[in-house]
Amino acid sequence: RVNRGDFLHALDEVHPAFGVSEEELQSVIQNGIIRFDSIVDELLRSGELIVEQVRTSKRAPVVNVLLHGPPGSGKTALAAAIAQASAFPFIKLISPDNMVGMGETQKISAINKVFSDSYKSPLSVVVVDNIERLIDWSPMGARFSNPVLQALLVLISRRPPKDRRLLVIATTSNRPILTDLGFMDFNAVMRVPPITSLSALEYVVREVDLFPADEDRRDAIRMLRDAGFDKKSRDDPSSRLQIGIKKLLSIIEMARQEPDSVAERLTTALMELDL
Ligand code: ATP
Ligand code: MG
Numbered sequence: 001r002v003n004r005g006d007f008l009h010a011l012d013e014v015h016p017a018f019g020v021s022e023e024e025l026q027s028v029i030q031n032g033i034i035r036f037d038s039i040v041d042e043l044l045r046s047g048e049l050i051v052e053q054v055r056t057s058k059r060a061p062v063v064n065v066l067l068h069g070p071p072g073s074g075k076t077a078l079a080a081a082i083a084q085a086s087a088f089p090f091i092k093l094i095s096p097d098n099m100v101g102m103g104e105t106q107k108i109s110a111i112n113k114v115f116s117d118s119y120k121s122p123l124s125v126v127v128v129d130n131i132e133r134l135i136d137w138s139p140m141g142a143r144f145s146n147p148v149l150q151a152l153l154v155l156i157s158r159r160p161p162k163d164r165r166l167l168v169i170a171t172t173s174n175r176p177i178l179t180d181l182g183f184m185d186f187n188a189v190m191r192v193p194p195i196t197s198l199s200a201l202e203y204v205v206r207e208v209d210l211f212p213a214d215e216d217r218r219d220a221i222r223m224l225r226d227a228g229f230d231k232k233s234r235d236d237p238s239s240r241l242q243i244g245i246k247k248l249l250s251i252i253e254m255a256r257q258e259p260d261s262v263a264e265r266l267t268t269a270l271m272e273l274d275l
């Protein structure tokens with residue numbers, strides 16, 4: 001049985017050399033989590049349940065989940081938000097952005113170190129972000145780093161030492177490739193969808209205060225509706241609107257720079273996405 005003393009001692013053990021880097025988590029959730037659709041709440045809720053499973057289950061010391069979805073749909077931010085909400089004493093991100101310029105060997109030892117550090121904490125979350133980029137997957141000739149792949153395959157399902165529990169949250173924009181490469185046995189798989197409805201888009205626009213006046217916002221949405229953004233055709237049952245939250249937020253920030261023609265800017269930018 002773990003008492004409070006053990007727990008505090010465990011915390012001492014993992015701080016400050018490793019542990020939770022708040023800045024690291026914050027930096028990937030820079031723009032917060034906007035609840036533009038019920039799916040966002042559902043994803044966070046699923047994450048919460050998985051965290052509870054890791055916290056309480058005696059049988060599954062390691063749980064690994066996959067967040068997949070199109071580029072910019074918000075996978076990294078959601079993974080970080082779920083990790084942060086766990087309040088586990090050890091939370092770490094393995095991200096290709098932090099490994100720029102590293103060779104294969106260096107990468108593998110950095111990845112290994114994160115996992116072995118996590119084993120020192122009773123409860124840990126490791127986010128393995130953008131697996132296809134971590135292994136340098138290239139569609140040209142289907143090349144990738146096999147040593148990095150093998151290391152990841154082993155580490156994300158390896159049982160931690162006794163009395164240690166680990167949640168691994170992996171992300172990818174290319175689920176089919178991951179399956180082909182052997183990542184098949186995730187405990188849970190969650191899809192992070194792009195924004196496809198004008199009501200979700202309007203929610204985001206309102207949340208970030210793009211239009212000071214409600215009327216202007218409604219006009220802008222009408223403009224997009226007139227331009228056919230929420231149309232579904234018979235040939236293509238999917239919505240014409242398909243945009244990741246990341247891209248949408250960057251378009252919004254650009255439109256904001258032109259206070260006299262925000263709505264036009266927004267519409268033009270969305271058109272130019274070649275929808
Ligand atoms: P990539 O495919 O390039 O890796 P991604 O899918 O990982 O992109 P993020 O890097 O997570 O996307 O970018 C999402 C951005 O949108 C973050 O800045 C985040 O703060 C913001 N955001 C706002 N609302 C949400 C939401 N509901 N879900 C996810 N991210 C959100
Ligand atoms: Mg990402």
